[in-house]
Amino acid sequence: MSYRTTILALAALFTTVHSHAAILGAIGDSGESQGFLVNPDIARNCTTISPCQQDATIIRDSEINQNIVNACGRTELNGNIDIGEQTENELAAGRMTTVSLGSTLAVTIHQVNADGAGPFECDMDETSNAVTTFTPLKVSNNVPGTFGLSQAKEQDFVINVQMPDKFNCIGASTGTICTIRCRNNAVAGPFGGCFAVQQTDGTGRTSQSAAAVDTAQTLEGISAQILQNQKDLPAAIAANQAAGAAGGNEGASAISGAFFFFSFDTLPIGFGPRLTGCY
Numbered sequence: 001m002s003y004r005t006t007i008l009a010l011a012a013l014f015t016t017v018h019s020h021a022a023i024l025g026a027i028g029d030s031g032e033s034q035g036f037l038v039n040p041d042i043a044r045n046c047t048t049i050s051p052c053q054q055d056a057t058i059i060r061d062s063e064i065n066q067n068i069v070n071a072c073g074r075t076e077l078n079g080n081i082d083i084g085e086q087t088e089n090e091l092a093a094g095r096m097t098t099v100s101l102g103s104t105l106a107v108t109i110h111q112v113n114a115d116g117a118g119p120f121e122c123d124m125d126e127t128s129n130a131v132t133t134f135t136p137l138k139v140s141n142n143v144p145g146t147f148g149l150s151q152a153k154e155q156d157f158v159i160n161v162q163m164p165d166k167f168n169c170i171g172a173s174t175g176t177i178c179t180i181r182c183r184n185n186a187v188a189g190p191f192g193g194c195f196a197v198q199q200t201d202g203t204g205r206t207s208q209s210a211a212a213v214d215t216a217q218t219l220e221g222i223s224a225q226i227l228q229n230q231k232d233l234p235a236a237i238a239a240n241q242a243a244g245a246a247g248g249n250e251g252a253s254a255i256s257g258a259f260f261f262f263s264f265d266t267l268p269i270g271f272g273p274r275l276t277g278c279y
């Protein structure tokens, strides 16, 4: 694939996807987290694709299963959200709220325009970056809307997310971090985001040994993922080369390469669960 076709694919992606909600903050017992790759310099007083939609997050199960993105999706400005990297960045920046058994989070969601509306569903990965099935969390005081749509725009809403009575966060370099993901059900989305929280009353990750890691994939899932990865590799290599040539954004270029590949080479969409923890 030439550099030109990659740019065309990138332009097509950016004009067909309109993403419309971002997690500005999450406050638990103390401290505050923010959504991964939420950019405080992005204005919140417009509905335009650029700048006001650029850090809103798109989280689609089909893109996750195709290995185009991680479980936390992507932003238009930066592409795939690398959960492990972003979690360490948030820890280093001191943007980390604490949680405990049964505690409640106040999560501020910015609705950019119509399809950033509610209802939002939230779920949790206690490993931070290694499960394929997230644990559902109870949401109250949800953002108004139906099927992710309403007439609200340029507006912040605070939803409440309830932590379970029993959980143990074991993720990140501290061994005490969970990832929380919230997204709406808009057909152009789902839109939302992820943030990290730090548990204060768990045992955390207790063993340093590699042998104690017990997350596992099924053989069927691994085999399906290998086949999908082999199909995707040529487009991914081309996108990486194009990103180098352009001096541009690696994540966004890789995603555009994958989209170009899927839309023009008419490949069947893969259904294999993605292997986690490796991005």
Ligand SMILES: *[C@@H]1O[C@H](CO)[C@@H](O)[C@H](O)[C@H]1NC(C)=O
Pocket: 042, 043, 044, 045
């Ligand atoms: C919108 O917000 C930006 C940055 O926060 C600010 O510079 C700009 O003046 C605002 N525009 C209007 C119309 O209020």
